[in-house]
Amino acid sequence: EVQLVESGGGLVQPGGSLRLSCAASGFTFSSYWMHWVRQAPGKGLVWVSRINSDGSSTSYADSVKGRFTISRDNAKNTLHLQMNSLRAEDTAVYYCARVLIPSSNSVPFDYWGQGTLVTVSS
Amino acid sequence: AIRMTQSPSSFSASTGDRVTITCRASQGISSYLAWYQQKPGKAPKLLIYAASKLQSGVPSRFSGSGSGTDFTLTISCLQSEDFATYYCQQYYSYPWTFGQGTKVEIK
Numbered sequence: 001e002v003q004l005v006e007s008g009g010g011l012v013q014p015g016g017s018l019r020l021s022c023a024a025s026g027f028t029f030s031s032y033w034m035h036w037v038r039q040a041p042g043k044g045l046v047w048v049s050r051i052n053s054d055g056s057s058t059s060y061a062d063s064v065k066g067r068f069t070i071s072r073d074n075a076k077n078t079l080h081l082q083m084n085s086l087r088a089e090d091t092a093v094y095y096c097a098r099v100l101i102p103s104s105n106s107v108p109f110d111y112w113g114q115g116t117l118v119t120v121s122s
Numbered sequence: 123a124i125r126m127t128q129s130p131s132s133f134s135a136s137t138g139d140r141v142t143i144t145c146r147a148s149q150g151i152s153s154y155l156a157w158y159q160q161k162p163g164k165a166p167k168l169l170i171y172a173a174s175k176l177q178s179g180v181p182s183r184f185s186g187s188g189s190g191t192d193f194t195l196t197i198s199c200l201q202s203e204d205f206a207t208y209y210c211q212q213y214y215s216y217p218w219t220f221g222q223g224t225k226v227e228i229k
Contacts (some may be wrong), residue, residue: 035218044221044222046220047217047218047219059216061217062217095166108213112167
């Protein structure tokens, strides 16, 4: 059974940092591109970042570029999102998501984690 | 960035109704369009990809159509478990973008 389990969320002050993790199981993690998507309370879904299967290529939304870093450890089946210089507008539930087809880029998400809440407030 | 606009933003319907949600892209995205269903407190669930392909395990009452800039999601016979928020998403080019969502409520 495919499982994605996020962790690392919590309350942080503006300007602070957090590192989110997404533990993957039930599939060959190293074969799949992975993404982070966030959802502010009561709002819609917003794509944040993606990483290719071997970690050599990444992309970011303009709103997080230069502040967030996506990475992965294929030996530990884990995806990370390092979030620095956090702002109030980064407050959201953060989901990790797997793409539908291994080694593919232009395919949507078929599995999502349960999400982890990040709250940026003083 | 490609803007995705859904309509309506919300509406009320009854069990058994046929409902249609539309999604318009600000530029052509071929068939790189997915539809997701999200219930409160839960992660989104993939329903349709490549504009019209039904994801495995999704009931056949869900269908999608369109290409280029205009797309539709149709639920042929609304069931109680279908009351949720629906999002379209383009994966044609980065940044991938979602519509603002359509909330389907019980009449």
